[in-house]
Amino acid sequence: MRFITPKNALEGHGKPVPGTSDIVHDYSITCEKCKKALTTDELENELHVCPYCRYHFRINARQRIHMIADADTFTEHEKELSPSNLLGFPGYDEKLRAARLKSAEQDSTVCGECEIGGSKAAIFAMDPFFMMGSMGSVTGEKISRTFERALSANLPVVGFAVSGGARMQEGMVSLMQMAKTSGAVKRHSDGGNLFVCVLTDPTTGGVTASFAMEADIILAEPYAMIGFAGPRVIEQTIRKITFECMSCSYPYNMTFVPTNSIYWPHSCPFCCWRKYITAILWKRDCNRYHYISLWKKINSE
Numbered sequence: 001m002r003f004i005t006p007k008n009a010l011e012g013h014g015k016p017v018p019g020t021s022d023i024v025h026d027y028s029i030t031c032e033k034c035k036k037a038l039t040t041d042e043l044e045n046e047l048h049v050c051p052y053c054r055y056h057f058r059i060n061a062r063q064r065i066h067m068i069a070d071a072d073t074f075t076e077h078e079k080e081l082s083p084s085n086l087l088g089f090p091g092y093d094e095k096l097r098a099a100r101l102k103s104a105e106q107d108s109t110v111c112g113e114c115e116i117g118g119s120k121a122a123i124f125a126m127d128p129f130f131m132m133g134s135m136g137s138v139t140g141e142k143i144s145r146t147f148e149r150a151l152s153a154n155l156p157v158v159g160f161a162v163s164g165g166a167r168m169q170e171g172m173v174s175l176m177q178m179a180k181t182s183g184a185v186k187r188h189s190d191g192g193n194l195f196v197c198v199l200t201d202p203t204t205g206g207v208t209a210s211f212a213m214e215a216d217i218i219l220a221e222p223y224a225m226i227g228f229a230g231p232r233v234i235e236q237t238i239r240k241i242t243f244e245c246m247s248c249s250y251p252y253n254m255t256f257v258p259t260n261s262i263y264w265p266h267s268c269p270f271c272c273w274r275k276y277i278t279a280i281l282w283k284r285d286c287n288r289y290h291y292i293s294l295w296k297k298i299n300s301e
Ligand SMILES: [Zn+2]
Pocket: 031, 032, 033, 034, 035, 036, 050, 051, 052, 053, 054, 055
């Protein structure tokens, strides 16, 4: 989105004039935290993180995969799977149609295989622009199949979680996905394979209570809301809000903390900047993960 800032009020919102690029500003996005104007180029260069206050903008599933996969190595699976209104829930069809238009995806998860820093991995990324990444039957199926495929090929899984929880329009079927995905994660883990999960804003509800917290290594982006219930529900229930992040002092609404996970040592126990997430999954540090993978394999035998 590009527009010209008018020189004075009378000129109004002028259209870009060829050859006058020196007065074109693409200040099209305002940071939600510090309210500074940002150009789209600036944001792209910073991986959609505000250069002034480090606010992490929400990005879609394909941008996530693009961020970490080596160029031209991503192969998508289950592209054709699409949710339907199983229970005839009123208004669900319209919601699905709107979500497909908004996100250009068939469901809230994109999954497949790619190479990360030259190592093959199975990958899934949830999309906040498709019904806030809510977990329905297709989401659960796609994630489970990602783990099953990774198990048969002995590959690690890298996942990006973002979710408002189970999709209420699918009722019990969406809740069943918690058990289904957890089972798939367990079988994948018992096979001695590694699962790295990155929690992004927001990761809540059924996704937090299942596969997102079952990873061997859990990373999270700063300022991400992570918990089982939303802030309002917690406040009403326990009469106090927050636990603060040790590095960014952001108040988290943590309802529980995973205990059997290995955290990345250079950041606070829970958060890790987007640039850093990309770097540690991308570069040689990936080898560390393979050591852990190897260790798991030896222990499972
Ligand atoms: Zn900012």
